[in-house]
Amino acid sequence: MREVARFAHPYIPNSAPVVKAEMLATVGVADVDELYASIPNALRFEGELDLPSALESEVALRRHMNGLLARNVTAGQTLSFLGAGCYQHYVPSICGEINSRAEFLTAYAGEPYEDHGKWQAIFEYTSLMADLLEMDVVNVPNYDGYQAAATALRMAVRMTGRATVLVSDAVLADKRRKIESYLEGAATVVVLPVDRETGRVVPSAVEERMGDDVAAVYLETPNALGVVETELSAIAGIAHGAGGLLICGVEPLALGFLESPASSGADILCGDIQALGLGMHFGGAHGGFIATHDEETFVYEFPSRLFGIAPTVEDGELGFTDVAYERTSLAMREEGIEWVGTAAALWGITAGVYLSLLGPHGLSELGETVAANTRYAIERIRVLPGAEIIAADAPHWREFAVRFEGRTAAEVESGLRGRGIFGAVPLRRELPDLGETVLFAVTEIHSSADIDRLADALEGILA
Amino acid sequence: MREVARFAHPYIPNSAPVVKAEMLATVGVADVDELYASIPNALRFEGELDLPSALESEVALRRHMNGLLARNVTAGQTLSFLGAGCYQHYVPSICGEINSRAEFLTAYAGEPYEDHGKWQAIFEYTSLMADLLEMDVVNVPNYDGYQAAATALRMAVRMTGRATVLVSDAVLADKRRKIESYLEGAATVVVLPVDRETGRVVPSAVEERMGDDVAAVYLETPNALGVVETELSAIAGIAHGAGGLLICGVEPLALGFLESPASSGADILCGDIQALGLGMHFGGAHGGFIATHDEETFVYEFPSRLFGIAPTVEDGELGFTDVAYERTSLAMREEGIEWVGTAAALWGITAGVYLSLLGPHGLSELGETVAANTRYAIERIRVLPGAEIIAADAPHWREFAVRFEGRTAAEVESGLRGRGIFGAVPLRRELPDLGETVLFAVTEIHSSADIDRLADALEGILA
Amino acid sequence: WNEPLIFALGSEGERGVRVPLADPAALEALSRGAEAAVRRARPTALPEVGQAQVLRHFLRLSQETLGADLNVDIGQGTCTMKYSPKVNEEFAGAAQSVETHPLQHPSTVQGTLEILHELERAIASVSGMDAVSLQAGAGSAAIWGNVQIVRAYHADRGEGEQRDEVVTTIFSHPSNAATAKTAGYRVVTLYPGDDGLIELDALRAALSERTAALLITNPEDTGIFNPAIAEIVAAAHEVGALCVYDQANANGILGITRAREAGFDLCHFNLHKTFSTPHACGGPAAGAIGATAELEPFLPGPRLVRGEDGFRLEDRGPRTTAPIRPFWGVVPNLIRAYAWIRALGAEGLREVAEIAVLNNNYVMSRLSEVEGVRPAYLEGAHPPIEQVRYSWDGLARDTGVTSGELGQRLADFGMHLWTSHHPYVVPDPATIEPTEAYARRELDEYVDALRQASAEAREDPEFVRRAPYKSSIHHVDAQSMTDPETWATSWRAYRRKYLGEDVRIPAHWSPSVDSPTRERQEKLFHR
């Protein structure tokens, strides 16, 4: 039998016996069990759930959890060059302060009135992104860059009524699987191979496959090889000429260094905000953005909520509200666009704080530092005997791929780890024809000495 | 020459060149230097301060600071039995949340209106302490328990017009030095030795020295040997009989287990709130309390601010304000009582949160756990050959003193440290006649297994 | 505060934070690299604001936000606002978690992997299911994951073409219908009978060999537990359909009844509801999918395996469905959920359920004293589980004040009353869900606020309609945001449309004659 507790659990105030008894009396039942009258006995779970016993005090809980977490070795304690969709950028302290504010952390579905601050903070996030991406419409964050790309493609499919999309193969394999599954039944995904020499999508490849069945061309810049796509205008021209859209996956943080693809004619931009002050969290900190021009053809195809700025009954006061809420599944169930649910709002607010802190010059300096570190790393490693950088002479930003002679990806990874370095993500699933190629990422937190350490370690492994 | 920065330092917004130039124009000077016209050249510091160069980014600052801090080994990472005025009690997570709230962290001298919440939180702290100590008047925290004891004694000197105080020698040496120095010129401090067998102040010792020159008797419970003073009523009677006060230094956390000395006739209680959810901070987290009955003779002798609850112009509303502000040096400069300044307000708020969280039963359970652990440790260690507990049969709470045969305090400390245990604070300065005696502290965070580890280690050291 | 937009703050040259500049050696490499050619000409158009100023701005905005930590948060629809223990923030925010990369070698993240493994086991136990995937980023994403599994399962059996319908109920979350539609299914929605419950006959009529799955919630958003759930599941199974249990809000039945007992094939939990992770203004959240052994091979995300060297992540094999998101799930929330479960244990979870149900019935008792509001479908029925969909139609009839307008007035009390339950099957709806987390005094406070606001509506309907008064902002004119000509989806758009800023818009795609004409829904507002 369960023992009757003299005291309430700290998380369950009304489990205090006196209170509970009085409440039962108010309700007019003798026992909580009466309140479960609607659940037939056959469905009742008998016995106790098979769970480890409760940690009886906060002291014990903290000891247990800290003991587990202490078994991790962090990227901060070592030297890490891991990337491939999650990046070790610096998180300014203010981002953490705002992200952990009790008000933001525990708010939810409140309206423009009681949650005015949340609406404004998210509107500011979308507005900062709009300025960065150079497009007028940005969604309240959806789950992540995978979802953003998949939805962007479906938007194009709906807008064009066409059932084929071209997707660059310099896209992470899991992301391509997500896209394919998400488009299943709606459109066929045709792979658009990047040029193996230059690491980028060349216009002729697009031209070759483009046609009036193609809803959109999807490519990323920098792409999964770290290469910056340089012929976007030409590709946009080809796509537009055939009535299709150009959709670009883009790293927003790179826009301190690179032009926004919007300026080259991209119609939809999408991507992930993980790099904007969210931290890594073992891959648990992502948010997706989709940006378009302010035209109703685009706007009505967004499944996410869009926040707008609007006047209030007070003269001169501006408040916030939903834009075209009828698009959403919350309003229309299956008649809405795809679906919308809880996704990544607080990460959006945090990214807004990040962009506010860095400002134009911070972003520009950071972009340059990353570009410089990437180039420095490429130059240091390309000269090692047995190492070949894929498309070494193409412009890169943050990542680059290296093929090693006589060493498997796993051997390189383990060799580095033995030297206190994390790195070497295999690209086997992405580009099987490139063999044992691995990816490295550098960011602004790396110094040239850090990169020297990597190069020296690789030299040792190859020796 | 100093280079003109293109950008402002993040902490100094108006160092932005454009803004700065416009502000200089508003002020009507060409250069900031003109604003220093009042400082004669002879007093000008020429050249640059001899400081390490600025860490140019938050990344660099964090790397530098974390690098330094990583060189510490914490009591949390090892097993620590250090005490002697600073204790490793558990800090509930909510204490940290409230302590680090931007509003409380950065508020200051605001009035009952714009800082209502701060006033209420501090009033609640003093009220919770009043309930715990069983006295009506508790100060807004002053610096620490040392200051609280010193001021409590001066209060007694002023109240009685007498110039001698009796102070137990089971008080930490530094605290005694502080008291002596603080009373210099106002009263003479006479040492009241605790009985070496029972570890406590015996009434006959008080009787012996008590007289009409004595303003107050000061003793602590539990005292510096960890012994609970058990004859407070008798001592209070002796003191009162001779027209003097009984002042008790008390650990508030112990009052979950022990009666408040107020109930035995103590006139002023004082002590430190470090144990109430503040953490250790390398000895940097202290706050002092002084409590008395609600009588003007006492109240007018407090140098600290006292917060009172008072009606507002709104019917039924209660606000807060200072009680008898004219006592303070802020109001009266040298005509005020001693002095008051910024001390430990936020620690007071945090201690209030702690007491609210634990409540009567939490305090009582915690008090029991500490008492049980202390007794268990005494019993485990007293049987070790070569170890002698001072006053082992006296009631203890949290601390106990051990004399080792054939081992110096330093040898014991170092032997423990070699076994991953911190402990063994020497009592050489406190009680030189006890020889190489050391102090251990146990708290609620220790399990009996932890204590076994200590006992086993000591056995190893003594072997 | 009357806090301006961040764009109104700052001045040229202010800086919020300084970033590392490139080392000379790297800069030199850059100067010789191909990157120079692609470098942008001008800096981006962001504001320039000092650090304290950025902080002050967002702190003020935070104070204008009513988090569950601050209010008696029991009126946010079916949102299960419960206490998110602060101590769990320490674990989720610990450097040992935050600073790990998802592709680190498993040997370097054994702590996290053990937490994930133990959480999978706990969810399996709570649901009775055989296997669990923690990859989904939220509840709706988990529903999508389940729909993907349904699709893959039938395709695997060669019935993918044939089974093109999904059946769901109107009182299940909209994402059940919407994800099914997105996956290509025709959606059949069942409406309740007079008792608020699905009728078995109506269900049988809807089911056929075309049915791929039944997606259902129980208790539904009305708070009513359907006692015939086992029969419902059996009926679906009879036609070869899978049964998927939306357990977003399982708060009232933890340890009482499980997906297993009712015979479900798949289920999902919202960890930010039942398992206490904070709602974060609308995410990040986390979802957990539970599956029977038969469906386990179709689960998305990696399998967590305990080997001799400790835990590792393994591919689930050829039948696994596509990843729902990058990597392994919303790890900070998975850590929080695990810690919450460990702080409660089996007994504690059951206590959560019982007190949630008690609180819900208590509020219903107290609200029965208020005129103009009634619990829908509950007259004479069994007691509700852990929420109740109320109808304020009495008040609306008497005063013309809708439940949405009542909700705006509640903002003046520092409370939420959310009414977005489209379509309004229950007229003037409002769902109250007290969970286990609030003290009786707080529940009383909430009921008293509703009582006062509804009394005000009777005295002066216009007064309530023009609310809020004491909130950070006044009544917003939402009309302008429904029209493409006037809406402003960003400050950039506002500057262009309202302030006349000249923005160069590059050439881009525009619809051609053969582009499809898309049907637009009738305009609709959030409240």
Added chain:
Amino acid sequence: WNEPLIFALGSEGERGVRVPLADPAALEALSRGAEAAVRRARPTALPEVGQAQVLRHFLRLSQETLGADLNVDIGQGTCTMKYSPKVNEEFAGAAQSVETHPLQHPSTVQGTLEILHELERAIASVSGMDAVSLQAGAGSAAIWGNVQIVRAYHADRGEGEQRDEVVTTIFSHPSNAATAKTAGYRVVTLYPGDDGLIELDALRAALSERTAALLITNPEDTGIFNPAIAEIVAAAHEVGALCVYDQANANGILGITRAREAGFDLCHFNLHKTFSTPHACGGPAAGAIGATAELEPFLPGPRLVRGEDGFRLEDRGPRTTAPIRPFWGVVPNLIRAYAWIRALGAEGLREVAEIAVLNNNYVMSRLSEVEGVRPAYLEGAHPPIEQVRYSWDGLARDTGVTSGELGQRLADFGMHLWTSHHPYVVPDPATIEPTEAYARRELDEYVDALRQASAEAREDPEFVRRAPYKSSIHHVDAQSMTDPETWATSWRAYRRKYLGEDVRIPAHWSPSVDSPTRERQEKLFHR
């Protein structure tokens, strides 16, 4: 919020947090120990409140508190409210600092010891002094420390009896006078001449062979730098007195002028002012004492020594003065101050000073447009350094509204205006100290609020006098708190005095016939 006292929350049996219970082995030992006899009979009389409820209560109180992070905090008297960088909170709150015990072996705390050592060096450099002690818990404690040194120094030279006076100035912080008095000195206070400055002749007249020390601030609280400071110091030295420099607010002179150049023997800084550690509602703070080589042996607290094995703490020897507080100082604040200095460097500190002075003069320029306020003593004088004591006597004369009343109205703007500068040498005083931390826009906002409030005073003095209106609370009746019969210094006292609770007060000391009659000051209020 209209948040009740914590005592009104909770119910019997609620728990905020569970603590570890004793192990059976320990309990058994306890049952046999002497402790049983001293155990209290009943639990203490504290409230019982659930965890979320405690959190919610204190979060609401925090929102009713106007921290510098939230407001343009330039009107809090001479408080030097500047930005406390958030990143420094990470360092101060790191487990590597929080979880260290002050008596750990030095080899286990090398990181902290190095920080303290480097901070000592930095303060020495900023002040020009030879040695530094970081032990003091706050500015006033540091002044006490300095007074202790003065006393010990003269005692050491056999002049302890003879030197029984301390000279200070009315525009130095009250703690200079009050600590000297506490240490047994007679206090001689100099008042300024028409230019706000101490006159050298008046000083010379006050100095004698009885003078132990001159305690002086420069710039004084008026913001005026005394150019004759070197002559003043020399005059004091001539009579054998020590000169102690109160550098609480050194914000405007960092890197510009130092204690060393003016010839001081001792000085102190408030690290929570100039060096940016947060004010924390009034502490914890931290103070630093600087001393010449001659006075170094008298410093309190241990000497930090770098040896072959790293840093260690060493006794300063026989002449060291008594510890000011337990252990080594307010370490979290020492860490913050060190990090702040490292983020700025020498150039940055100078920039702090220059912009603080610029901001101050800018505010003075802008305020010159507002009627009824004037900077005291500054007509035609040199520009002020980093604060100005204004007088609202013009407004008071015209409208009857005092500066204190104006300050209450400013609460409605979400701002502070503190006027507690007793005695009011400057009539209707208010000191504004903008520091370097606020943006021009914010300074303008503050000036505009003063302009508006003072305009209101002209239109409707009663309106201002009854303020605040939008604050958390209304005008408090402070009168009752000055009378022993009616004051309530705790909820316990309130319950007894106002709610009639019966409290047993044990027998205790009471004054006897020969107890001294203590003089009481005239009643005085905070504002």
